[in-house]
Amino acid sequence: MRQIAVTALVCALLPGLAPGQLTPDQKISDFQHLAGLYAKHYAPYEWKRDVSGFDLMEITPWLNKVAATRSDLEFYDVMSAYVASLNDAHDAYSLPSNFNTTLNFSVDVYDGVLLVDSINRTRLPGSEFPFMNGYELVSIDGVAAEKLLETFLRYNIAANDRSTRRFAAALLTVRPQWVMPFAPDVPEISTVVFRRPDGSTESHRIPWTRTGLPLATVGRYAAPLAAGAGDAEGAPDYIEPLNRLQNCQLLDRGVLSFGDNEPIFAASLGANFTLRLGRQSSDGFYSGIFDYGPYKIGFIRIPSFSPNDPAGAVTSFFQEVRYFQGKTDGLIVDVMRNPGGSVSYAGQLLSLLLPSRWSAVGFEIRASSGWVASISSSLESAKAQGAPPLIIAQLQGIKDAIVTANHELRGRTGPVPLIGLTIDQEPLTDPSGAPYAYTKPLMLLTDELSASAADMFAATIQDNSRGTLFGWRTMGAGGSVTSWAAGSYSQGSVSMTESLMTRSREVITPEFPATRYIENVGVRPDIEADYMTRDNLNRGGAAFVDAFLKAMSERIANGK
Known part of the structure; x- marks a missing residue:
């Protein structure tokens, strides 16, 4: 009872605040914590400042906005707006609400x-x-x-x-x-x-x-709550930093078929399409073969790069690729409406489509002291636990890159490989030296919702001149993402980009300067075709299917 009375008295002495609202000092503290997280961990800082014109370090106007808020919800709205100003698909501020x-x-x-x-x-x-x-x-x-x-x-x-x-x-x-x-x-x-x-x-x-339960106010606390796990910079299990860097995925955004196994145009695949995978909910892919004119054209949809069973999914993809190698004249791979996932898993699938030496996408990592501590601790833990040599070598390579960047006073490392130990990759071959990968003409379907690891997947196919990209530009979610607790009082959280994908070759687009980055730029198709038309909506994508089959048959005929 005494605590309740004291709380009521404190509220009464703070004019302009509704009961239960955060105090001005608590709001300022939590905003400064959020801005501090970005100053320390956000990889694309210079890119956003120089190209997009938003400097996250200029926080005075935002502090003024925070001071002007009259409720917790208005404060949350300012926190959200600050993060949104980065124009980063990975980055979003989340309220502690399930409504x-x-x-x-x-x-x-x-x-x-x-x-x-x-x-x-x-x-x-x-x-x-x-x-x-x-x-x-x-x-x-x-x-x-x-x-x-x-x-x-x-x-x-x-x-x-x-x-x-x-x-x-x-x-x-x-x-x-x-x-x-x-x-x-x-x-x-x-x-x-x-x-x-x-x-x-x-x-x-x-x-x-x-x-769910609507959030009206987060309430007032006499002292900060304990920080969430995302704030800790201690020693995790040795594999955790690699998993963190390899997380290139967007959360569900409510768009139709985003991350679904079945392609958005499934209703228009037609009688000449023979389904292989996709009948069972447990199938990790949707695949089959088109009989199109004189050709047999394989098709496989990769719904995301975060399957429930990665090892099983890689095995399934391998089996489909080997089947298509013997039974088809060309292969269409669909990564439209793909939210991304694991870099490692995406790399394993890429290795089954690239039959000769190829270059992977590199990652420029934010060179923070937290990363040095985390990687160093994980490296020692990996050695002590007898981790596989590949893991130890990866951790050592990342540590060396981050330490070098710190010594040179750079905010990011150079391009670091997250698929294997080097940017340049040798093809997978059988004992006789023949490639396991598909060797015939290849087409990749992309759209503006091909995100994160799907951005990377498309860039790798294009940079290695492996096949034709058909559809629309990819999203441009070009980095790995980590979640952080974003304030002890307000209890919000933020997802943040901690690395930048770097292509093996420079690209020029109308909107951006010449760059190797995927962030915001995306990957542009070789053949532009827009799925988002009224005709495709009304006819289940029939026009789009006709267009990509026609384009693929022409490439098969030309041996591309």
């Missing part, structure tokens, strides 16, 4: 228009809500959908304008509070207006489905 609310349908950007592309008919039966896929979302509660989209962009940053607009479109109808501080501020029922394909409109009153 989510949805209208039970989704929209995406097709031909520049917000169109419905999925409906939960269990929640929204057609007899009561007869709108359909392909209808345009016009407004929600009288606010134009396009205006809402512009407002929501900073809550789902994805490294380039097009990817960001698509991710933000998902937030129009699905609003998680861990991303959007004010997500609970929706009515019980919203009035939603749609435009039919014939130009007429229809309106529906659609209820929001809520789950």
